[in-house]
Amino acid sequence: MGVGVDAAGRPVGYLRVCKDRIDGATLYRSQAAEHERERGMWSAAKPVTSFARWSLAEPGPSWTAKSPLGRLTTGEYTLYGWTNDNSSSAGDVVFTRAKLERLRPGEVLYWAGDVSKDGNRYPNVVVSETEFRREACKMVE
Numbered sequence: 001m002g003v004g005v006d007a008a009g010r011p012v013g014y015l016r017v018c019k020d021r022i023d024g025a026t027l028y029r030s031q032a033a034e035h036e037r038e039r040g041m042w043s044a045a046k047p048v049t050s051f052a053r054w055s056l057a058e059p060g061p062s063w064t065a066k067s068p069l070g071r072l073t074t075g076e077y078t079l080y081g082w083t084n085d086n087s088s089s090a091g092d093v094v095f096t097r098a099k100l101e102r103l104r105p106g107e108v109l110y111w112a113g114d115v116s117k118d119g120n121r122y123p124n125v126v127v128s129e130t131e132f133r134r135e136a137c138k139m140v141e
Contacts, residue, residue: 001013001014001015001025001079001080001081001090001091001092001093001110001111002014002015002016002093002108002109002110002132002136003079003093003095003100003103003108003109003110004103004105004106004107004108004109004129005100005101005103005104005105005107006055006105007105009101010055010056010057010058011027011055011056011057011069011072011100012053012054012055012056013025013027013042013052013053013054013055013056013079014051014052014053014108014110014129014132015048015051015052015053015081015090016050016051016132016133016136016137017048017049017050017051017052017081017090018136018137019088020049020083020087020088021047021048021049021083021088022044022047022048022052022081022082022083022088022089022090023043023044023047023048023082023083023084024041024042024043024044024066024081024082024083024084025041025042025079025080025081025082025090026038026040026041026042026079026080026082027039027040027041027056027069027077027078027079028077028078029073029075029076029077030075030076030077030078030094031075031076038067038070039069039070039071039072039077040056040065040067040068040069040070041065041066041067042054042056042059042063042064042065042066043063043064043066044062044063045061045062045063045064047083048081051133053129056069057069072097072100073097074096074097075096076094076095076096077094077095077096077097078092078093078094079092079093079095080092080093091111091139092111093109093110093111093124094111094124095109095124099124103126106128106129107126107127107128107129108126108127108128108129108131108132109124109125109126110124110125110127110132110136111124111125111139112124112125112135112139113139
């Protein structure tokens with residue numbers, strides 16, 4: 001999973017499926033009370049098996065908002081992908097509103113894996129959409 005912004009600064013979801021499929025995505029506030037956690041849930045019109053990009057604010061015909069995008073405030077947010085039958089999921093991306101606001105249209109923030117070969121933890125990375133499509137699956141190979 002990745003996150004970015006459109007030309008108006010509204011959040012955009014990015015999904016690169018490396019194996020299996022993903023049916024939808026959920027955005028939640030990481031450190032909130034259970035009843036305040038969910039900030040949005042979207043369902044794909046058909047299972048995603050390769051790549052998808054959609055507006056979290058106005059999803060369009062390929063995605064349906066099961067619950068619309070809620071207001072993003074302070075704190076950390078997590079966007080993750082899921083299947084209807086819980087057979088698979090997508091790696092999530094954790095971000096803050098401040099990090100999102102620093103992105104330019106066409107940039108994707110995503111988690112590039114747990115630990116590098118030399119033992120250092122990878123942070124989230126910011127890449128172009130093209131690089132995200134090409135590089136995101138390398139963490140699961």
